[in-house]
Amino acid sequence: MRGRRLLAAGLAVLLLVTGCGGPTPGPGDEGDGEHPRYGQAPAPGKDVTLQPDVVLVGGGSRTVRSVSPDGLTWRLDPRARDADRLAPGRVMFLTGRGVGRVLDLAEEGGDLVVTIGPVTLTEVVRDGTFGGDDVTLDRPTVYVAGEPSWTRETAAAGGTLGRSRPLAVAPAQPPPAPGGQAGATAHGYRVQTFCCAGGVGTHFTYDDGGLRLAGTVTLTVGRPAASFHLAVGAGKVTRAELEISGGFGIKVDFTAGIDGGQNHRRTFPVPVDIAFPIGLVAGLPLSFTVSQTLEVATAFGARRGTFRGAGEYALAGKLGFGYANGQVGSRVTEGFARRVSLLDSLTGVPVGVTGLVVRHGVRFTMGISAFLFTAGIWFELIASYGATIGSALGAPYALCRGVGLGVHARFGIGYRILEPVVQVINKFLGLLSPSRAPRIPPIVASGGPSWSAVVYRNQEVIPPVSICGQLPG
Numbered sequence: 309m310r311g312r313r314l315l316a317a318g319l320a321v322l323l324l325v326t327g328c329g330g331p332t333p334g335p336g337d338e339g340d341g342e343h344p345r346y347g348q349a350p351a352p353g354k355d356v357t358l359q360p361d362v363v364l365v366g367g368g369s370r371t372v373r374s375v376s377p378d379g380l381t382w383r384l385d386p387r388a389r390d391a392d393r394l395a396p397g398r399v400m401f402l403t404g405r406g407v408g409r410v411l412d413l414a415e416e417g418g419d420l421v422v423t424i425g426p427v428t429l430t431e432v433v434r435d436g437t438f439g440g441d442d443v444t445l446d447r448p449t450v451y452v453a454g455e456p457s458w459t460r461e462t463a464a465a466g467g468t469l470g471r472s473r474p475l476a477v478a479p480a481q482p483p484p485a486p487g488g489q490a491g492a493t494a495h496g497y498r499v500q501t502f503c504c505a506g507g508v509g510t511h512f513t514y515d516d517g518g519l520r521l522a523g524t525v526t527l528t529v530g531r532p533a534a535s536f537h538l539a540v541g542a543g544k545v546t547r548a549e550l551e552i553s554g555g556f557g558i559k560v561d562f563t564a565g566i567d568g569g570q571n572h573r574r575t576f577p578v579p580v581d582i583a584f585p586i587g588l589v590a591g592l593p594l595s596f597t598v599s600q601t602l603e604v605a606t607a608f609g610a611r612r613g614t615f616r617g618a619g620e621y622a623l624a625g626k627l628g629f630g631y632a633n634g635q636v637g638s639r640v641t642e643g644f645a646r647r648v649s650l651l652d653s654l655t656g657v658p659v660g661v662t663g664l665v666v667r668h669g670v671r672f673t674m675g676i677s678a679f680l681f682t683a684g685i686w687f688e689l690i691a692s693y694g695a696t697i698g699s700a701l702g703a704p705y706a707l708c709r710g711v712g713l714g715v716h717a718r719f720g721i722g723y724r725i726l727e728p729v730v731q732v733i734n735k736f737l738g739l740l741s742p743s744r745a746p747r748i749p750p751i752v753a754s755g756g757p758s759w760s761a762v763v764y765r766n767q768e769v770i771p772p773v774s775i776c777g778q779l780p781g
Contacts, residue, residue: 344368344369345372345483346375346402346403346405347369347402347403347404347593347595348368348404348585348588348593349366349367349369349402349593350588350592351591352591352592353590353591355437356435356436356590357434358432359431359432359433359434361398362398362399363399365384365388365401367389367402370385371385371402372385372402372406373419377453377454377455377457377480377579378456378680379424379456379481379680380423380424380736380737381421382400382421382424383421383422384421385420386418386419386420388420394410394413394422395410395413396411396412396413396745397410398410399431400422400424401432403593404585405595405676406678407424407677407681408424409424409426409427409431410422410424411423411424411749412740412742412743412745412748413745423737423740425751426681426723426725426751426755427723428683428722428723428755429538429540429545429676429684429685429722429756430721430756431755432676433540433543434542434543435540435542436592437539437540437590438536438538438539438589438594439538440589441535442533442535443534443535443596445504445532445533445552445584447486447584448486448488448504448584449582449583450484450485450489450580450581451481451679452482452491452492452579453581453679454480454481454482456679457732457733458576458732459576459579460495460732484583488504488508492580494578495574496516497512497574497602497604498512501580504582506526506528507526507527507529507557508527508598508670509524509526509559509600510524510525512602517569518568519569519572520563520564520565520567521562521564521565521606523666525559525602525691526558527556527559527668527670528557528559528620530554530555531554532554533552533553534552534553534596534672534674535550535551535553536551545631545756546632547631548631548685549628549629549630550628550672550674550685550719551628552628555625556623556624556626556689557622557647558621558691558715559619559621559648560617560618560619560620560693561618562617562695563614564606564608564616564664565613565615566613571605571607571608572605573603573605573606574602574603575601575602575603576603576728577601577602577679577726578599578601578602579679580599580600581678582598583598584596584598586674594674594675594684595675596672597673597675597678598671598673599673600670601669601671601690602668603666605665607662607664607665609658609663610659610662610699613658613660613662614657615656615658615697616655617654617655617695618653619648619650619693619711619713621644621645621648621713622644622645622647623642623643623644623763623764624640624641625641626639626640627640627687627689627717628640628687629719629759631721636757636759638717638761640717640761644764650695650711651709651710654697654709655697656697658697658698660699661696661698662697663694663696663697665692667690668693670688670689671687672688674686680733683755683756684722686719686720686721686722687718688724689715689716689717691713691714691715692715692716693712693713694710694711694712694713694714695710695712696708708769709776710768710769712767713764713766713767714762714764715762715764716760716762716763717760717761718758718759718760720754720756720757720759721756721757721758722755722757722758723754723756724754725753727753730750733751734751737751
């Protein structure tokens with residue numbers, strides 16, 4: 309009985325812890341097809357000034373021999389134009405997906421091995437104005453990272469022999485593919501992404517023999533289109549706007565079961581980029597990239613039990629934000645409405661009080677680089693679903709059920725990486741022995757300003773009786 313009185317409080321705790329120009333087609337790299345494997349080469353126009361430490365390496369995708377799954381290590385043809393100008397501390401600008409601060413370089417087997425870290429857009433562009441209106445997001449290309457170090461709990465160990473990479477090298481990134489569907493693994497989960505008919509989301513499964521989870525999280529959308537404007541002067545952003553239209557909602561379904569297993573909590577980026585190459589905008593190869601993060605936390609109160617639920621909600625007509633003259637504002641046109649009640653759907657056979665939190669983040673970025681290092685104007689919507697159900701042993705008296713729903717927006721100019729992922733990457737970098745750099749510096753979790761806003765938040769408990777933590781009436 310005491311456990312059921314704590315249902316509402318437990319739900320709250322679960323949620324807490326747990327030059328001016330529009331887009332124009334640019335020339336593809338010779339022999340690389342419509343969308344080059346490693347991105348399109350830059351061709352800055354006279355209206356764009358790059359930062360003085362940016363090195364434009366020639367050849368585009370044809371210069372690349374392979375890229376490590378984590379995106380840190382690029383193996384290049386050392387004969388590429390201006391490759392000899394690369395040095396630790398400078399910024400490599402090879403393609404729209406190959407941009408980063410050089411952390412170290414080494415020569416190996418006829419390749420130039422370049423280790424890079426993230427950069428903000430203003431670390432690449434000193435002066436320039438970029439914009440595009442009503443860019444239709446209907447022909448995605450998926451890039452799968454493979455098995456990067458940041459999809460595992462800890463960085464892989466290994467020697468280096470003085471090179472800018474460990475001895476045990478994971479397979480290179482697989483080639484991109486048209487469409488929005490791709491499969492990957494991360495932190496013991498199998499994930500399958502999808503986009504864009506009906507929305508963007510991820511189906512996930514986990515099974516360690518004692519704990520089994522399956523579910524799908526979706527940011528629903530009709531026909532998405534994006535508009536953006538960015539002005540940079542003297543290395544500072546003076547204006548930034550990003551707006552995505554199409555009508556948005558959120559949707560979740562899950563099934564959870566435990567049979568002698570242990571509760572767990574996992575937070576990770578889904579290692580798949582869903583990209584919409586825009587083409588050359590004032591000579592820069594910009595892309596509109598959709599990335600996702602997933603967090604799952606279980607709280608089974610007994611060693612056996614099952615739990616399932618599903619819900620869907622209308623949310624907003626448009627998503628986005630604007631920044632000008634030091635002022636920023638969210639541009640989320642709110643229109644929350646319940647379509648399918650998650651609360652009413654909760655069922656199962658819980659032996660003890662059971663809880664689950666699923667948190668799904670979808671980030672839209674107009675900019676450069678790839679995977680964790682994608683930088684530019686970005687907007688992220690995070691939907692948090694918390695659900696609890698009382699013990700079936702007390703069901704004849706009152707089977708308490710509770711749901712907490714929270715939707716938050718984050719937006720900014722630059723990049724942002726999950727802190728646990730940064731720790732894994734820095735541990736991995738710590739295994740490397742520098743070749744030309746005095747030391748390989750750690751990367752930081754964010755670059756550039758960012759802001760946040762609450763879009764929606766609510767909690768419900770049924771039945772409305774005191775034993776479930778809620779008074780009647």
